[in-house]
Amino acid sequence: MGIFDFFKKTDKVGKDSAIDSKELVGSSNNKKSATKEVVTKLSFHPDWNVPQEQQYVFRFLANELEPLKPNQLSLAAISIEEEARNGAWHVKAFFRSSLSQPIELGDIELILLDKDDKRLASKQFNFKDLGTIPAESARPWVFTFDKNSIEAEEVPEDGWKIAFNLISLRGHQLDLDETWKKQLPKEQQELLEKVVKDLPKLGKTEVNFTGLQVNLRDDKSLHASIFIRNGNDKAINLEQLPLEIIDANGKRVAKGSFKLDPILTVQPNSTKPWTFIFPAELVDAENADFSRWTARVVQ
Numbered sequence: 550m551g552i553f554d555f556f557k558k559t560d561k562v563g564k565d566s567a568i569d570s571k572e573l574v575g576s577s578n579n580k581k582s583a584t585k586e587v588v589t590k591l592s593f594h595p596d597w598n599v600p601q602e603q604q605y606v607f608r609f610l611a612n613e614l615e616p617l618k619p620n621q622l623s624l625a626a627i628s629i630e631e632e633a634r635n636g637a638w639h640v641k642a643f644f645r646s647s648l649s650q651p652i653e654l655g656d657i658e659l660i661l662l663d664k665d666d667k668r669l670a671s672k673q674f675n676f677k678d679l680g681t682i683p684a685e686s687a688r689p690w691v692f693t694f695d696k697n698s699i700e701a702e703e704v705p706e707d708g709w710k711i712a713f714n715l716i717s718l719r720g721h722q723l724d725l726d727e728t729w730k731k732q733l734p735k736e737q738q739e740l741l742e743k744v745v746k747d748l749p750k751l752g753k754t755e756v757n758f759t760g761l762q763v764n765l766r767d768d769k770s771l772h773a774s775i776f777i778r779n780g781n782d783k784a785i786n787l788e789q790l791p792l793e794i795i796d797a798n799g800k801r802v803a804k805g806s807f808k809l810d811p812i813l814t815v816q817p818n819s820t821k822p823w824t825f826i827f828p829a830e831l832v833d834a835e836n837a838d839f840s841r842w843t844a845r846v847v848q
Contacts, residue, residue: 562613566712567623586616587647592686617647636696643687658717664708672698716782724819745820751780769829779815787813791847797838803827
């Protein structure tokens with residue numbers, strides 16, 4: 550099936566998902582008035598040889614597009630076709646730009662959302678395949694989500710949208726609790742941000758616990774500050790956390806279960822530092838070697 554076979558006279562333009570261009574490309578040189586709307590013009594990939602009849606279909610769809618605000622990038626949903634052979638979803642959409650200069654993008658993760666903003670699928674696409682997008686234009690494209698990138702059981706009905714995954718775009722961040730912000734000087738906060746940035750990259754669904762600092766107090770209690778790392782694009786909530794501390798020799802020096810009240814929330818694609826205090830009766834730190842140590846969730 551060729552790409553033109555996906556677009557039909559019966560297609561309709563659905564929801565538009567627009568973002569400020571600085572979310573993807575930083576500052577813009579667009580000089581247009583902040584109040585003037587931009588009507589995007591139909592643009593074909595330079596390698597396409599579009600038959601006359603198919604051009605009519607594309608123009609009809611492009612005429613249904615709403616104007617954009619200046620400095621926006623957008624994905625306008627059209628329709629989804631499921632491939633019976635392998636279960637892939639072929640998602641037809643317009644990639645649109647209201648910038649006053651051409652734009653070319655790289656790897657970007659896209660998500661499909663239903664009418665209630667529940668995630669249906671996610672996948673990374675190389676936007677270089679779309680070519681250079683002229684100023685103030687709309688380029689039709691088919692984004693194919695293979696079966697292993699789809700989380701839903703069936704193709705959604707009306708109201709779905711295709712969107713840029715802004716959580717993945719902004720990169721992994723430090724999620725500092727307000728109590729930490731009040732207690733830590735700005736310099737230490739910046740140091741934590743650097744440490745978080747230098748940590749190994751997480752998988753997209755990975756939750757990881759990484760030791761930050763451990764301190765054995767005079768009262769024999771153990772204070773362990775830990776990075777709780779969330780690679781998901783959804784927040785995680787921790788209510789109960791069974792935790793153990795292992796020293797450099799593999800010895801378990803502390804074990805306890807912590808009830809977190811209020812619930813401890815770690816934002817999407819973020820790392821939150823937190824300190825857990827093991828009382829003396831839960832600590833066996835004799836001859837402990839804290840030159841290296843790990844924090845593990847007890848299964």
